[in-house]
Amino acid sequence: MNQSQPTEGDNSPVTEPFTQQSAYHPPTTHWDPQATSAYPSPPPARPRSLTKPIVATALLAGLVGGAVGVGGSALLDRSDASPSVPSLTSQPAAAANAADVKPGSVTYAAQVASKSAADIKVSTGQGTAVGSGIVLSPDGYVLTNNHVVSAAGNGSTIQVTTSDDKTHTAKVTGTSPSYDLAVIKLDNASGLTPATLGDSSGLQVGEQVVAVGSPENLSNTVTSGIVSALSRTVTAGDESGSGLTVYNGLQTDTPINPGNSGGPLVNLQGQVVGVNSAVDTGQGAGGGVQAYGLGFAIPINAAKRIADELLQDGHATKPVLGVSGSLSPGNGNQTVEGAQVSAVQSGGAAADAGVKAGDVITKIGDTPISDYADLMAQVLTHAPGETVPVTVGSGNHARTVQVKLGSTVDKEQTTIPESGSQGGESGGQGGESGGSRLPFGGSPFGLVP
Numbered sequence: 175m176n177q178s179q180p181t182e183g184d185n186s187p188v189t190e191p192f193t194q195q196s197a198y199h200p201p202t203t204h205w206d207p208q209a210t211s212a213y214p215s216p217p218p219a220r221p222r223s224l225t226k227p228i229v230a231t232a233l234l235a236g237l238v239g240g241a242v243g244v245g246g247s248a249l250l251d252r253s254d255a256s257p258s259v260p261s262l263t264s265q266p267a268a269a270a271n272a273a274d275v276k277p278g279s280v281t282y283a284a285q286v287a288s289k290s291a292a293d294i295k296v297s298t299g300q301g302t303a304v305g306s307g308i309v310l311s312p313d314g315y316v317l318t319n320n321h322v323v324s325a326a327g328n329g330s331t332i333q334v335t336t337s338d339d340k341t342h343t344a345k346v347t348g349t350s351p352s353y354d355l356a357v358i359k360l361d362n363a364s365g366l367t368p369a370t371l372g373d374s375s376g377l378q379v380g381e382q383v384v385a386v387g388s389p390e391n392l393s394n395t396v397t398s399g400i401v402s403a404l405s406r407t408v409t410a411g412d413e414s415g416s417g418l419t420v421y422n423g424l425q426t427d428t429p430i431n432p433g434n435s436g437g438p439l440v441n442l443q444g445q446v447v448g449v450n451s452a453v454d455t456g457q458g459a460g461g462g463v464q465a466y467g468l469g470f471a472i473p474i475n476a477a478k479r480i481a482d483e484l485l486q487d488g489h490a491t492k493p494v495l496g497v498s499g500s501l502s503p504g505n506g507n508q509t510v511e512g513a514q515v516s517a518v519q520s521g522g523a524a525a526d527a528g529v530k531a532g533d534v535i536t537k538i539g540d541t542p543i544s545d546y547a548d549l550m551a552q553v554l555t556h557a558p559g560e561t562v563p564v565t566v567g568s569g570n571h572a573r574t575v576q577v578k579l580g581s582t583v584d585k586e587q588t589t590i591p592e593s594g595s596q597g598g599e600s601g602g603q604g605g606e607s608g609g610s611r612l613p614f615g616g617s618p619f620g621l622v623p
Contacts, residue, residue, distance in 0.1 A: 282394040283384040285443025290369035290385040293393045298330040306387035306437030314363030318436030320349045320356045340557040348484035352588040357484040372445030374473035385428045387437030399428030419587045427467035441469040492559045494580035496522020501545040512536040513549035524534040527575040537565035
């Protein structure tokens with residue numbers, strides 16, 4: 175808005191727009207620099223800035239809103255020689271929104287989830303990792319992502335702020351790298367509100383969900399969206415680019431940002447249905463097209479089993495199929511639809527069921543397998559010792575065998591090489607990951623689903 179303003183020490187009158195505006199205000203509220211002493215004394219001169227036109231605009235907007243609020247006729251009725259200034263009123267928020275604060279609303283879900291969410295900061299020599307957590311017990315056991323606390327140790331400290339605004343130090347109880355989960359214990363905590371865990375198997379695509387966490391260190395931030403897909407193979411490239419960390423996750427368009435990791439994803443009843451863990455930024459990290467609305471959470475049914483084991487034993491177990499493979503089909507065969515097995519562990523679960531090297535696994539249970547990453551992710555959805563149907567081959571050559579999964583302690587991430595026949599033990603101890611580039615906890619890497 176091009177309007178001249180009085181400069182410091184300048185008593186020249188303001189230009190026409192302000193003179194016209196004064197006609198709509200009672201004389202007692204208008205100061206004219208040329209006025210005599212009958213008008214109020216002018217305020218002290220201030221340095222010239224952009225403040226005046228901004229304030230003037232705000233006042234005009236407020237007056238227009240007030241006039242509309244008392245009816246359009248107020249703008250047209252000029253018969254009164256002394257027009258009155260409208261009086262603005264507000265309706266109390268509680269009266270307007272009381273009906274919304276019930277189970278089944280975003281407002282209700284946010285209020286419930288916020289009571290059992292926590293902010294986590296891990297201070298190291300390289301900086302501070304920021305994440306979120308889910309309160310599991312009144313005395314301070316908290317579930318979060320492994321990548322949030324993986325840097326803890328060697329003189330680092332963990333600080334957790336709960337919903338009562340109290341900050342506690344914490345120690346790691348146990349971690350599960352393959353599922354990207356960890357449990358920590360707060361020092362001297364009591365009276366906390368544990369989260370109510372839901373059933374992720376009952377989720378439906380399109381169902382509304384709410385995320386609570388501390389994106390970009392903004393505590394108690396609430397976002398909402400829907401469940402976009404129920405089962406996605408989430409793969410994370412490691413620092414060397416030679417392997418991928420794989421797990422099965424829920425997909426949501428709920429905005430998830432750095433700092434949301436480990437926080438709750440809840441349904442509209444306020445029940446936790448997932449642990450927010452990752453986001454796909456498309457090609458944004460490399461200067462390409464930025465993707466939005468592709469967030470991923472670990473289903474609470476899987477997280478609950480892992481958390482129970484970490485609480486009881488300080489470590490978790492994962493299932494072992496007993497085969498190896500890679501993302502590149504063997505023998506250069508690019509037409510393979512499924513996971514081609516390059517090697518079978520002698521005496522392992524798959525070998526005992528009759529699976530051989532060179533076989534192509536096309537289903538785990540009723541879930542189709544398109545590549546080796548799918549195979550690994552689907553194996554991890556089952557518990558150690560569980561018997562699962564495994565379909566080998568397709569069409570008239572397909573056969574289904576019953577495989578009783580083995581078990582191993584989860585000490586490192588389940589990884590898979592992009593090529594080659596070594597490593598990539600499905601559901602077992604994969605090759606060294608070299609440090610996964612997860613999107614939160616300090617690294618801006620976007621996952622590729």
